[in-house]
Amino acid sequence: MASTARIPSLPASAATPGRRERARGALLGLAVGDALGAPAENMKPSEIRAKWGRITGYVSERPAGTDDTEYAIFSGLLLARHGSALTPAHVEAAWHEWIADRAEGPFRGAGFSERGTLENLRRGLAAPISAQHRHAWSDGLAMRAAPHGVFAAGRPDEAARLAAVDGSVSHDGEGIYGGQAVAAGVAAAMAGAPVVAVVASALAVVPEDSWTARSLRRAVTAAHLGERAVRAAVVIGGYPWTDLAPEAVALAFGAYAAADGDFAQAVLTAVNMGRDADTTAAVAGALAGATQGVDAVPARWAAAIAPARGTCLPAMAGHHVLTIADLLTPETPS
Template sequence: MTVTHRGRARGCLLGLAAGDALGRPAENLSPEQIAARWGRLTEIDGGGTDDTEYTIFAASLLVRHGHALTPQDVALAYRQEIIPLVDGPMKGAGFSELGAIQALRRGLEPPLTGQWHRHGWSDGLAMRAAPYGIFAAGDPGEAARLVEIDGSVSNAGEGILGGRAVAGAVAAAMTGASPQEVVAAGLAVIPEDSWTARNVNRAREAVLDPAGSGGVAARLHEAVVVRHYPWTDLAPEAVALAFAAYLLGGGEVEESVVVAANLGRDADTTAAIAGALAGAGRGEAAVPERWARQIGPVEGRCLPVTAGRHVLDVADQLVEGT
């Protein structure tokens, strides 16, 4: 069956939202803890997190500004649409986004807003990078350029590279490329000697090494997880685990998302990224119907400005804007 451009866009964001929701209860857990609690986590119970809401916010930037998007546009949107609606602590936001908001409140401008808080390596940009790949479908370089503009407000260094890798990979997946080609496209838009690239390559080796000791989850954790660090939102780690899950799932939506969620760590983000890649590659019809029924309009718990919006409507808007 032929998959249309619109079907791929809708599949991408629906797969992202499904992965976000499936991975949410497994966030910060180990594969062993997940197995003890669920056996294998396969069913969605409730909505997603800031991953889906920030994805919707990022898409709105592209709908308004397209290829002419600037860091100043992004910073202004934060100041006008996010900051005025934040009453007290921001619920569910990642370190990089919290830091960016604090920096903007202090009057700083990008790229300093993504640098001064020292959490620029966070996977906050990677989690919302998919719309840039949809918008620049077939052009990984342009997708990476656009997502870096967004990332300059909240991230720096490896945090931006993680976003570039995901956006570039989604842009390739939107053409129906194979999972191996998709991962290669993500690697092609970041430096070969970067932490993110090294981790993705280590993860690929772990996936392709059936003779390795232990199960694949153990090999992946050994390859890319920073065990001594107390948080799980490291972009090089999350992107590598998401790409590995996508490869292990053979590009199929359900298996890619389930594998990612059951790897634990920042499970909502890794499953969201894997779902975005697989959904872009296979299209909306490949997202399990039982999952799709669970995805409704977001509630705006983290970003009130996104309340009431559905990822499928957002995907349609992105397609209309290209």
């Protein structure tokens, strides 16, 4: 088991969150949303209600982050190592060093896009050819894109650029756009932008006529009507897989907008809409956590977030999201 000595202490409360507090809020919010949403993944709202009623907190005995949190840590460590100089070659090398060239955990790389990427890398294919698989449109980049927004706080265009570099190994098309939207939204929220500006920043970095942009616009337009309207506006009814980036990203932004940036309301809205609930709640949590800062994450939820177990990526075991947040927001000497 990872040592709790590696868990950094939470900062003191402040009226207006600083950059470090927003960074911690974003990545802790991601991990909390992931852990809250994991039991409801791939479920319909009616199935959630039948099993738990309305989810208002953790419903598992040992809540923990899934592949979403571990891949976000992966991207955070990659940014801490290379910063704005990040290249596709750096990303590809990290996939080999930390995942492809070592034994995987029980989740075996997790989602379809990750499995396809690993298979291609192990066959000797390089980026961007490594992203040519059947699930390049998945939300696998979106789930790990928040660290780019944390690193490029206040610079949505740069956050989106870095997300595209990161995603070049594993995603293409709408899969890239979803990651860029999340990265840009978090970057705007890190600078204290209001909810409407966070959404606008996300839309500004993706093609206007893309599936991602259309879904995102529909979601936030319906947000004032509540989660049922958001879900109806974007979910692809009858499609069996729930990891579509345009759908998941839109649901996350819709939950964030419906909650007007409130952390607890945003993540619970995302969780109770079902579908890819761990990812949608993770993204909503990252956006709201960056907006409100780490103190907005309820202490009872934050306390459950321990260092990563390495269930999916053994190389990430022992790393805590708060440590990653601190690495991406180094304090300047006074």
